Each structure stands twice: as C-alpha cells, then as structure tokens.
Amino acid sequence: MNHFDYIDQQILLQIREDARKPFSQIAEDLKISNSLVHQRIKKLKKKGVIDNAEFVVNERKIGYRTKSYVGIRLREARYAEEVVEGLKKIPEILECNYVSGNYALFILIFAVDNHHLREILYEQVHRIDGVAGTDSFICFDTNFRRPVALDSLAKQDFYE
Amino acid sequence: MNHFDYIDQQILLQIREDARKPFSQIAEDLKISNSLVHQRIKKLKKKGVIDNAEFVVNERKIGYRTKSYVGIRLREARYAEEVVEGLKKIPEILECNYVSGNYALFILIFAVDNHHLREILYEQVHRIDGVAGTDSFICFDTNFRRPVALDSLAKQDFYE
DNA sequence: GCTGAAACAAGTAGTGT
C-alpha cells in the first residue's frame, strides 16, 4: 500500500482534530474493522505524514496574553546562525524561521503582556550580536486558524 | 482546587507533547493514582487550559512545500472585516490575525510551491475588495518551533 | 489487504478514607 487513499484521508481528517478519538469509533464511522484503522495509522506514522499527538494548550489561560510576530534585521547576513542560537535561549520565542524579503529572520513570541514583550525585545533580542533591529506585528486578535485542506489528496502517492 | 499546582504542571508537560500517553503511565511517572490524573485532566479541560488533542500533520508530506507569512495592507482600515471573510474562503490560508504596525492583517499560507503561492496572492488575495497590497515573507526553513514554557506556573491561580 | 476473535491494556465511575 504505497498511495494515499480515501481511507487514509478520512482517518487523517478525524484524528488531526481529535487525536484521542477511539480507533474503534473511527472504524465504526468508516465501516471498516478497527484493526485496519490501527494498520493505517501505523502506516501514516511510518511515512512521516503524522508525528505525535499534542494537546492544544490555550496560552492565554496560562498567562500569556501578548502574541506577536517579529521580523528581525541583521547587521550582516552571515550572523544568522549565531543569532538563531541566541534566540533559541529565549523561551518566549516559540517559532523561528529564515525568510525572504525585508527580514532575515521571522519569529513568533508569546509574552505575558506588552511590557513583557518590550522587555524581551529590548533587553534580550536587541542585545544579541548581529541583530540590527526588529519590527513587531502584535496580534490584536486571531480571526481564524485551521489545518491544511486534504481534498485532492485521495489516490495520490505519498510525497517525498 | 482552584490553583495550578505542580501536578497540573507535570501532567500538562507530558500530555502536550504526547496526547495519547496513557493516563496510567503518567500516574506511574508522577507516583499518583490514575484516577487523579483523570480528575486533573478533566479540570484542565473545564478551566479551558487545554482543549482538544490533535495529531501533528507534516504539511510537506502531503504536498505543501511553500510556507509563507504575508502582511496585508488595506485601502482603508474599515475594509478589514470584509477582507477577513474573503480570506477565509481561501483554504490555503491557515491563520489570519489583526496586527499592529505596517499591516492591517497578517496571514499564514501553505502552498504547494512558489508558483501556487503566487497564484493565491495574485489571483485571489489581491482581488478581494479592500486589499491594497501584500508583502510576503517566504519561510526557507523553520529553525525551531516549541510550546510555551510552564516554569513559574506552579502554585499560581488559573488565569481569566 | 483486510477481518474477527482473543488477550491485553487503559479509561471511567463509585466508594471510602
């Protein structure tokens, strides 16, 4: 079985929204045996399509109220790796990407409040050697957030 | 029990990385009964600290190779809501935020490739009434990605 | 490639301290 079929797609649709949904119930929904569900999920894991299951934590509820994307400009492009190492040490930075465009790096920060965000940027990020400056895009609100579409995937081969 | 204690913290640390970890094993690790694990997780859900469990899907493996953050400028600020509605209809847009700074909206796109990204922006986003322009920050690579820190949370009250 | 039954493991609820 080396292609991604309807059953894989349906299982994926269900477990990515509820990773604790009983396999037996998925089986019932799809009218297949629960051992097949088990086999398919095993295959999806082996192929790297799915990794682990994670509980979604509401950051606000544990005290992080300020979400912000931040673009980082470097003094010189070759500082990139060192700067990434420096950023990694700041726990409030949850994501870090190399990007095209006006910035060399693009990060996601969750801070307690705006004051805390300012402190992280001015006292920590700006002091990393190689950082020329930052631009913050503070998120006032998240309008929506959703997983990738899976239509048009059935009957395809696995990628990569 | 109206505060967030050491047990809550430890449970949270474990399940957010592995939502399918057996409660009985968590109980064993923390040397508590598994019914307590059950009670605490129930409480964390009720308080809204955790929501559902999700399987992490590797977007690349299902054919989405281009990840990009995109800042959107509006012709006039009052178009914001309409534009959000328009963006919602484009399935490749996985996240949409109201932000401070140079852009009104900030979105996350997963496209098949750069060509597909261009098409989404030029044929779809730019045609939404109210959109003045966009700036793309294509992610060449994600250096790291991690959940929020939980230190300093134990013995705190729940937020909100 | 898939099913079904059997063995095993985990989730849940109630009761008592």
Add this chain to the structure above:
DNA sequence: ACACTACTTGTTTCAGC
C-alpha cells in the same frame, strides 16, 4: 483531595480468508 476497586471500553496482535 486523593486512592482503591470493580467495571467498561479501547488497543493490539495474529490466524485465516
């Protein structure tokens, strides 16, 4: 607030089609 027990449910494996 917690643990223990009994009960229900889900997971996993494997022989057989």
